[in-house]
Amino acid sequence: MGRRKPDSRSAKPDRSRLERRRLTVGVLCFLWFGFIAARLYYFQVIKYVELLGRAQRQQQHTIEVAPERGVIYDRQMNPLAMSLGVDSVFAVPSELTEPQMVASLLAPVLKVDEDELRNRFQTMHSFCWVKRRVTPQEASRVRDLNLKGVYFQRETKRFYPKGDLAAQAIGYVGLDDKGLGGIEYALNGAITGKPGRVLLATDARRRTFHSTEWAGVPGKNAVLTIDEKIQYIAEKALAEEVATAHAAGGVAIVQNPNTGEILALANEPTFNPNDFDAGSAASHLDRAVGWVYMPGSIFKIITVAAALEEHLTTPQEMIDCQGGKIVLAGHTIHDAEPNYVLSVTDMLARSSDVGTIKLALRLGDDRLYRYIRAFGIGSKTGVELPGEERGLLQPPSRWSGISIGEMSIGQEAAVTPLQMVTMYSAIANGGILFEPRIVHDVFLGSHHDALPPAAGHRALSAHTAETMRQILTTVVDSGTGKAAQLGGYTSAGKTGTAQKIDANGLYNHSLHIGSFIGFAPATHPAVTILVVIDSPVGAYYGAEVAAPVFRTIAEQTLSYLNIPQDNPSRWPHTVSPKPVKPPDQKQDDFLGTLPSDRESFGAATPSVQPASFSTRPTPVVPPQAAPYDGDVSSSTVVLGDGPLVTVPDFSGWATRRVAQECEKLGLDLNVVGSGLAVGQNPAAGLKVPSGTRIYVRMARQ
C-alpha cells in the first residue's frame, strides 16, 4: 500500500471550514467581550451613581455618636451627676415587612401602646422611635426577636448617684439630655459636647469590618463649690426639723464667708433628679434663689450696722424702748415682750423692734435704703444658679410713713435666702460683700475655662463689721439666739420671725417664717449658715425652729472641716445618744436601690450592675444587723491618731506611678480622668493621716 497523494479537492473545503470556525469563534468572542464591555459601561458609567448609592446604603451606615455630657463633681471631686450609654430602639417603617405584627411583638416587650406604635409605623416612612433609653433587659429581648427594620441607637442617660442630694442645685435633664434645672441648665452649653459620627462598613451578616470615626467633642466637667458631706449634714438637719415642725418647707445654706463659696444648699421638700417627674413643682423650686420672703428680725442688722457706720450710735448707747411700743404714722408697733432702756447690743440681743425703728429714724429713708442696697438687697447676687429672684425693695420715693419702721425690722422688704447669707458673710469676713459662687471650675482634660474671679465690694468698714460681730455674739450668748450656742465653738447670729402675707396682701397671723442666720466660730468665722423654716405648726419662732438646726449643722460642719475649737469650756448641751431606730422611709428607699437589690443595666456586662436611681424597691436589711448597745455618752473619739504622711507632688506622673506611690504611703487614691496628673487634692507637701483620700486629676497633655 503506497502513500496516498493528498486530494487537492478535499483539502480546500477543510481549510475553508476551519476558517469559518475561526471566524465564528472570533465573532462569538467579540460579541462576548462586547457584551461584557457594554454591561460594564452600563453599570460603571450610566448607572454608576445609582448603584453606588444602593451599595453604600446596603454596606455603610453613618451613625451619630451622642456627645458625652460632662460630669458634675462636688468640691472633693465626688461625682454628683454622670452619664452612661444606654440603648434606644428605633424602626425604619419602610423596611418592615409586616408592621402590624412587629408592633404587636414590640409593644408588650417595651411596654408601649400597641395602637400608637402601629400608627407610627403607618404614618412615618424612614424613621421612628419605638422607645428611647430602654433598660438592658428590654434591649436584650428586642434583640432576641431579631426583627428586620428594627435597630438600636446608642444614647446616653444621666444618672445622679447621690439621689436627692443637692437636687435643686444640680438640677436635672430632660429626655433629650438638655439641662432643665439647676447647674445642668445653667451650664448646659458647656456640659453638653458636640456629637461625633461613625461610618460603619458592614457585610451581609451586618457585621462591621471597617469604621471611620469623626470624633465629637465631649462635654466639659463642672466642679461645684458644694461639699457633699456638708450638703448631707444640712439636708438631714433641715429635713428632720421640717418634719418635726410640720412645716411647708425650708431652706438651709452654708457658705464660706471668706470667699463667697456655697458649701451646701439644702431645700425641703426635695426630689430625686433620677425620677424628676415624680417630684412636685414645689420640690423643684430652689428656695435659696427662687423664693422671696420677709426676713423679719435677721434684717435688723442692716439698720444697726448703718447707724454704727454713720456714727449715729455706739454699742453701749442706751436706747429707750418705751415699754416695747412705738407709734409710727398712726400705726402701733409692738415688741414681742416689753422692753425698756437697753443698750444697742442688748436691744439687738433681745430683738427689740422699737429700738431698731428708733435707730432707723435717725438714719432716715435715703440712708437706710442706701445701706440696704449696699448689702445687695433688691438685686441679684450673681450666683450661677438659674431662676434667681431680686427680692422686693421699693425706693424711698414709694415708701409710706410706716415703711421706714417696717423696713428696718424686715417686714416690708422681701429677700432671697441667698441674699441674707451673703449679707451676714460680709459681717463675718470684715465687711466685704462677696458674690456667692457655686461653680468652682469648668474643665475638659487639662483645659480649664476662665471663670471670673469672685467679685466683692466693701459694704461696711472693718471696724463696724467687727463691732457687729461682737453684738451678734452677744445675741447668741445672752439674747434670743441661745439655742444656737455650739459645743466647743463660739458662734454669732440672729433669730428672725416674720408673718407671711396671705393672698389678700395682709399679714397672716397664723403663718410664720422662722429663721436663724449666723456664723461660727465667731472669732474666726469659717462658715455662715442660714436656716429658714416656712410655716411651722406650733412653735414658730426662729429661736425655736431654726436655731437648733443651725447648731446641728454648725457643730458637725466645723468638726468635719477640722476647725480648731475656740471655746472648749462651753458645752451647752449634754450628749444624749438617741436610741437607735430603724432608718426613716426615705433612707430605706434609698438603701433598697443599692447593689443588693438593684436593676441591671449592662447587657454586655451583666456582672456589673450599678444601682438604679429611679426605682425604689423594697429595702433589704441584713438579718445579722444588730444595734450597738454600748454606752456612747462616755465614749471618746480620738481623731488623727495615725502616722502623718506628706502628700507627694504628682504633677506629670502617670496613673500607675501615682497608684504605686499612694499604695506605698497608705493613701486612698481616687483618680479622675486619664493621662498624666494635672491636679491633686490635698495639695503636695501637706501632712495628712495615713488612709486619707487623695484626688488626682489626670489629663492628656
Next chain:
Amino acid sequence: MKHIDNSRLVREVDVERRRECFSLLGLGVLVFLFVLLFAWQHFQCVRYGYQVEQLKAEYAILEEQNHQFRLEQAALADPKRIDTLARAQLGMVSPAPQQVIRVGGVEPAANALESPELARNFSVGSGDIPHEP
C-alpha cells in the same frame, strides 16, 4: 514495505523558544503570585478589619464598664447610705464636740476650704481684701 527508522533522529533544541517558554511561565507565576499576594492582603485586611472592630467594641464595653463602676462607687459612697448603715447596723451615733480629741491629724490648710487646689482667686472691686481674723 520499507521500514524507516527515525529513532536516531534527535530534535534540535530551540533555545530561543525554550527561553521564551520559561520566561512566559515565570511571568505567569509572577502574575499569579502577585494576584495571590493581592488577594491575601485584601483578605488579611478584611480579617484585621473585623478584629479591629471587635477590639473597638470590647474597648467600648470596658469603658462603659468603667463608667458603671465609677457610678456604682459614687452611689455606694453616698453619705446618706453610709450614715444609715452606720446608725442602723453598727449602732453608731454622731460624737458631740467634747467627745472628740484630735491628736495630730490633718493640718488646717489641708481641709477643703483652704486647699490650694480648690482655692479660688478673688478680686475686690473696692476696698480691702478681707483681713484674716
